[in-house]
Every structure is written in C-alpha cells, then in structure tokens.
Amino acid sequence: MVVKRRLNCGFDFSSVPKAPRSTRMKVSSKRDDVDSQLTAFDLLASLAGKLLEESESSSTSTYGDSQEDHHLVVNIKQENVYNNKPCKSELSHQGNLSSKSPSENTSETCLQVSSLENDCVLDKAPVSDCGKIALGLKQPLVGCGNKNEDCAVHVEQGEATNGLMIPDTISLKDPSHESVHLDGVLNGSLGGYMNQSKLVCRDDDDENYCKFFKFSDKCNKSYRPMTRVGHRRIKKSKYGRAFPRSKCFEDTRTDGCLKALYRKRKLCYGYNQWKHETVHRKRRLSDKGLVVTSDGGLSSESVTNSPQKGESVKLSIKSFRIPELFIEVPETATVGSLKRTVMEAVTALLGDGIHIGVLVQGKKVRDDNNTLSQTGLSCRENLDNLGFTLEPGSSKNPVNIMPTDSTNLSERSAASLELDSRIPLCLQDADHVINYGTCVEYSQELVPYQSDITADEQQPLSSDSRAIVPVPPLEPEALAVVPLSEKPKRTELSQRRTRRPFSVTEVEALVHAVEELGTGRWRDVKLRSFDDASHRTYVDLKDKWKTLVHTASISPQQRRGQPVPQELLDRVLAAHRYWSQHQVKQNGKLQAAAMMVVE
DNA sequence: ATTAGGG
DNA sequence: CCCTAAT
Incomplete structure (x- = not known):
C-alpha cells in the first residue's frame, strides 16, 4: 500500500524517489561555474599550483x-x-x-x-x-x-x-557584464536546471557566500542533479571543508609516497581541478577585455583595441x-x-x-x-x-x-x-x-x-599602514593554520571554520526544503537547496534546523542574532511538528509491523 | 558517507 | 560549529 504523504505545500512526497543511498547519484556542483571571481581564482589557482608543485617536489x-x-x-x-x-x-x-x-x-x-x-x-x-x-x-x-x-x-x-587590461568603460563588477561572463559557464553546466527556478543570491558586497539553487515548488520529480562531466568545478571537498581535518596532513615520511599525498591534497584543496581546468581552458571574453589564457593567468592579448568610448586602462x-x-x-x-x-x-x-x-x-x-x-x-x-x-x-x-x-x-x-x-x-x-x-x-x-611589544608600537593593520603588527602572545596553536609538528596536536589539525550566519534567504530555503523532505534527510536537503553552497554541509543544515526550532520555541525577546521572520519560524515549528509526528507514526507502523511479524 | 545528538 | 557514536 502506498501511503501518500502530503504537506500543506501540496507536494506529493510519494513522487519523490528515494533510492537506496548506495545508488544515489553523486552530484557535481555547479556552483563554480557561476563564480564571477573566475579570474581571480584562476590567478590564484595558478599560483597555488606552483606552490603545490614546488612543495611536492621538495616534500x-x-x-x-x-x-x-x-x-x-x-x-x-x-x-x-x-x-x-x-x-x-x-x-x-x-x-x-x-x-x-x-x-x-x-x-x-x-x-x-x-x-x-x-x-x-x-x-x-x-x-x-x-x-x-x-x-x-x-x-x-x-x-x-x-x-x-x-x-x-x-x-x-x-x-x-x-x-589584466580593463577598458575603462567597463565597470569592474557591473552585473550586466558579469552576466556575460557567467553565461558561458551557466549554459554549459546547468543544462537541465535552466528551466527551474534558480536562486543565486550572490551579493557583491555582503553575504555573498549564499549561493544555491532553489527549485520550484513543483518539486521536480527528478530533482537530484545529474552528474555532469567536464564543467568547471572547484570544490574543496564534498563537505566544503578546506581541511578535512586529520586527513590532510598525514605524515609523508613513512612511505614517502608522494602520489598518495598528492591525492590527498587534491582532495583537500581541490587544486587539481583548478589547474587542470585552467590549463586546458582558453576562454575568451573578448568583448569584455578579459582573456583567460591557457596558463590560467590573465593576459592582455587580444584586448588591445580600445573600446569606442574613452581610452583603455591598461593594468598589470x-x-x-x-x-x-x-x-x-x-x-x-x-x-x-x-x-x-x-x-x-x-x-x-x-x-x-x-x-x-x-x-x-x-x-x-x-x-x-x-x-x-x-x-x-x-x-x-x-x-x-x-x-x-x-x-x-x-x-x-x-x-x-x-x-x-x-x-x-x-x-x-x-x-x-x-x-x-x-x-x-x-x-x-x-x-x-x-x-x-x-x-x-x-x-x-x-x-x-x-610578545613584549609596547603599546604604542602596536599599530592597527591597515591598508595605509606599513606597520608591522606585532603578534599578541597568543597560544600558538590558536592561530596555527598548518600543522607541522611531528606529533600534530589536535588543535593544530583543526582550524575551526568561521561562523557564517545563515541569511534569511538561506533559512527560507532550508525551511522550504525541510517542509518537503522532512527532518531526517539532510543530505537531500543539502543536495536540493544548498548544493552550490559548498560551505554548508548537511550537518550545518541539520544544526541550523536545530537552532531554528529552538529559536522558534523561545520568546522573541530571547532571540539573538539576525532576526528570522516570524513567518519562517512559524513554518519551522509547523514542519518540525509535522515531521516529528510523522516519524512517530512511521515508527509506530514499524513497531506494529514488527509486532505482527512476531505474532 | 549519513544521521542523530550532545558539547 | 565541533565531535562522536551509530548506522
């Protein structure tokens, strides 16, 4: 018997296929293709590549x-x-x-x-x-x-x-021009997604890390993204962690197996994808005066002609x-x-x-x-x-x-x-x-x-100051980015991720996803609504939901941080109530079934 | 790899 | 957010 599960959104949950986890399709991220910071990434990827290679060669x-x-x-x-x-x-x-x-x-x-x-x-x-x-x-x-x-x-x-050559008639981050930049990759990578409601909130100034695609309320039955090959993809790791904790820094002395280390690092940094892609790509943004050359850098080639209006500004x-x-x-x-x-x-x-x-x-x-x-x-x-x-x-x-x-x-x-x-x-x-x-x-x-620097020597680090900012006498491990000691301490291995408060938009997306998927399918929630927000792991989403439920349960006066619209909080509670009850029902059914079997 | 829950 | 145990 098919039990139809419906939520007030009208979505028919039975239509959502839930394959066994082992058969679930692995998903590629599309996010990188829409990264307007491509040029900077490339530049730095190139650099990081050099650094990596150098490091490997001497490691x-x-x-x-x-x-x-x-x-x-x-x-x-x-x-x-x-x-x-x-x-x-x-x-x-x-x-x-x-x-x-x-x-x-x-x-x-x-x-x-x-x-x-x-x-x-x-x-x-x-x-x-x-x-x-x-x-x-x-x-x-x-x-x-x-x-x-x-x-x-x-x-x-x-x-x-x-x-880098930038015609001065082109504003650096003019959205209209940026879109041109993005189109090429969007078309190539999003493919089947283009017909779905896409929510890309990538503000230029603030909260620009909120990037994800939100699917329409129709709940496309095949919402699981298709794996796509060959598009640009930069992902530190599946979990969006630059340092997957202890796995990044395994000692290489024992076996000297650089290849193994290299693979690990590929996982750690996703650098290889970068390089591979930048090396083989030669994407021209001819009208925009930017040329990404095969070496991943920016070149002034092919952009020598001045635009119609005004002089070119040539920068290097x-x-x-x-x-x-x-x-x-x-x-x-x-x-x-x-x-x-x-x-x-x-x-x-x-x-x-x-x-x-x-x-x-x-x-x-x-x-x-x-x-x-x-x-x-x-x-x-x-x-x-x-x-x-x-x-x-x-x-x-x-x-x-x-x-x-x-x-x-x-x-x-x-x-x-x-x-x-x-x-x-x-x-x-x-x-x-x-x-x-x-x-x-x-x-x-x-x-x-x-550590004993005098107060007047302590000048704030600013773009206008060449002052050498003294390092306060902190615990070394507190700021240690990379462990190198023979016996790495845990504190050296882990750099706590920076706190990234969920924006209202993200909360909305999360609530929406949970409304439809329930509270126990964080992987699906991630894939569905946060697949392009690499910094949001499904654990993050689960945690956020936890705090959302808590927030919704307390009085508004007790809430802190960026306020979440009450409407959303209401939905949180409603969904939480619904799904917890639903789970109870399921458990009940399971129990009943089990008892029937026993009997 | 995911999920659930405590810290 | 992190960490861990249990799947």
Whole structure:
C-alpha cells in the first residue's frame, strides 16, 4: 500500500524517489561555474599550483626529528601594499629578523613573517624570468632560533604571466557584464536546471557566500542533479571543508609516497581541478577585455583595441602579498617542510574563494557600477592610485579588525584568518604592461615575534599602514593554520571554520526544503537547496534546523542574532511538528509491523 | 558517507 | 560549529 504523504505545500512526497543511498547519484556542483571571481581564482589557482608543485617536489624532506618540539611560529602578515616603489632586487628587501628576547627561553621561537616592501621586485624583468618559485632562507631555518637575521621567505611565482587590461568603460563588477561572463559557464553546466527556478543570491558586497539553487515548488520529480562531466568545478571537498581535518596532513615520511599525498591534497584543496581546468581552458571574453589564457593567468592579448568610448586602462597586476597567516613549525623543520607549510597555509586561505576589491588611493571603491573613468581611473597617471585586493570569499566586509587586546583569542584567530587576510595586488606602471607582462610574486619578510611589544608600537593593520603588527602572545596553536609538528596536536589539525550566519534567504530555503523532505534527510536537503553552497554541509543544515526550532520555541525577546521572520519560524515549528509526528507514526507502523511479524 | 545528538 | 557514536 502506498501511503501518500502530503504537506500543506501540496507536494506529493510519494513522487519523490528515494533510492537506496548506495545508488544515489553523486552530484557535481555547479556552483563554480557561476563564480564571477573566475579570474581571480584562476590567478590564484595558478599560483597555488606552483606552490603545490614546488612543495611536492621538495616534500621528501622530513619534519623535525628532534624530540623537543621547538617551534617557529611564523606569522606572515599583510601590510601596506599599495605603493609601487621600485626596487632593485628582492634580496635587498629581506626583512629584519631580530631575536626574541633571550630571557624568554621557551621552546617557542616566534617569528613574524611580514611582507617585503611592496615593491615590484620583478620590475622590468622579462616575463620569462619571472618564474621560479623559490623559498629562500639565507640561513637554515633551524639556525634561526635566536639569530634570525636575514631569514626571509620568498615564494616566487613562476610561469604564469598575469596581465589584466580593463577598458575603462567597463565597470569592474557591473552585473550586466558579469552576466556575460557567467553565461558561458551557466549554459554549459546547468543544462537541465535552466528551466527551474534558480536562486543565486550572490551579493557583491555582503553575504555573498549564499549561493544555491532553489527549485520550484513543483518539486521536480527528478530533482537530484545529474552528474555532469567536464564543467568547471572547484570544490574543496564534498563537505566544503578546506581541511578535512586529520586527513590532510598525514605524515609523508613513512612511505614517502608522494602520489598518495598528492591525492590527498587534491582532495583537500581541490587544486587539481583548478589547474587542470585552467590549463586546458582558453576562454575568451573578448568583448569584455578579459582573456583567460591557457596558463590560467590573465593576459592582455587580444584586448588591445580600445573600446569606442574613452581610452583603455591598461593594468598589470604585478605582485600581491600573502595576508597574515600563522604557521607553527618546529625549529628542526626542514626548509622543505616550511615550504610545504607556507603552501598549505596559503592554499587554505585561498581555498574558500576570494573576492576582488578595488582600491583607489587606498580606499575601497564600493560602487561597482561606476566606470573606471568615473572613478577617476581613466588617466594613466592615476593608475598609481589603483589597487586590487584579493579578499577571502567569506569576508563580508574586509575591514581590519585586528584587535589590540587579546581578550578573545579564539575570535581573534578567526578574524585574523578570515577578515584580515586580504591579499592586495600591486599594479605596475602601465608603461610596462606590454613589454613585460605581469609577474605575480609572493614575498614576505621575517620580522621578529615580540610578545613584549609596547603599546604604542602596536599599530592597527591597515591598508595605509606599513606597520608591522606585532603578534599578541597568543597560544600558538590558536592561530596555527598548518600543522607541522611531528606529533600534530589536535588543535593544530583543526582550524575551526568561521561562523557564517545563515541569511534569511538561506533559512527560507532550508525551511522550504525541510517542509518537503522532512527532518531526517539532510543530505537531500543539502543536495536540493544548498548544493552550490559548498560551505554548508548537511550537518550545518541539520544544526541550523536545530537552532531554528529552538529559536522558534523561545520568546522573541530571547532571540539573538539576525532576526528570522516570524513567518519562517512559524513554518519551522509547523514542519518540525509535522515531521516529528510523522516519524512517530512511521515508527509506530514499524513497531506494529514488527509486532505482527512476531505474532 | 549519513544521521542523530550532545558539547 | 565541533565531535562522536551509530548506522
């Protein structure tokens, strides 16, 4: 007998096929195709790829073999990067490294790695010479304990020639143009979805991580997405976690099986897909002045013609910096392991997607609809004032929130990783763009960790400040992004995800899905309504539902956070009531059936 | 891999 | 959000 289950939405649940889990189709994400940050992703994917490769090639090195876990806490910090001071060579810009106070004879030697000056290290270097990833240490890291002078980390990007030309009549994130960008991928990847109601809430400024497709109330009977092959797909993991906890960092010493590690990393970072796709793709956005070349970078090729209106603004992204990262490594760690650590930290940072910020004279331009000329960037001489930032995808409003107090360490941890982690881009002079293309270079300098820094030395990290921000004396593990110790502590393995409050839109989608699917099918809920929100795992959805039920059960005065419309809360309670009752019925039936069998 | 529930 | 136990 078929029991028809109906909810007030009128949906016939019996029409929803529920295959055994083992036969359920695995679903590919479509989300990435609609990512308007493609160019930035590509750029960084290319970079991350280089870093990864470099790391892999050197990863036969071992972790420290000393039993004493001396650690170097390396803090890679972003600082001011919006100037374009020329420089002669990177060697001339290695940071100072002074030792920690000798009196602090702890096992922790903390170094703060700050950016090199934001100079165009590769200024006027031929494109072909821009490459070579090298993480150079003037001294062996092991020796940096108390005499850290001249310890500098250089991560140099190779190969990729990243150029960017943007006609000034095109606004950077003009939705109308963005849509052009998206169309190509949407058509290719969404296919059968196009006829369904699609909800893509990807706000440019805020809450842009809410991206999912919501299906129409018709509840398409074959709502399970079809697997699609060949479309672009960037997914850190099925669960949207950049670091699937302990699985990312298994020790490679034992077997030295790089391939195994590489596979793991592919899972961890989804990098391989990136590279594979960027390498083989040559997508032209000819009318928009952007060309993604086969190397994954941005090139100025084929976009030399000026648009009808106004002059072209030719830009070349020359370098950018790694934002603040905390890395903890043993003193006995090898250089190779340090490379790997830096790479992993950077990859983790980028893993969540990035956004582009545009800065004019150091100030962020928020109006995406203004043209460049309207923004005052039509003149060549103004280009010096233009800067780009790469912002974490989760950053709503990437302001610097570096706290001056250390009262809330865990909050600071998340903040420094998620909100301070802007990666500014340095633009070279427009005159050089044709001749030299663009090189992307990572460079940091090591600066001492000082826990006893004076208050007036503590300057907020801001885009206008070149100040080296001291690292508060936090627990190293609190900020450790990448574990490297021989015996990784749990705290080193796990970086708590940043809190991402559900938007009302998301709540609505969740409620809607649960209304139809019930409270015990979170995987289906995920697939149905949050498949493109990689950061929302089905556990997240389950948890959110739990809190929603709780929220709906308490008085409005007791509720906190962004208010959820009462209407939604009512639906939450209704659905919760319905499904809990429904489950009871089912259980009852099962029990009855079981009893019948027994009898 | 999912689900359920406590922390 | 995290973690774990149980499927």
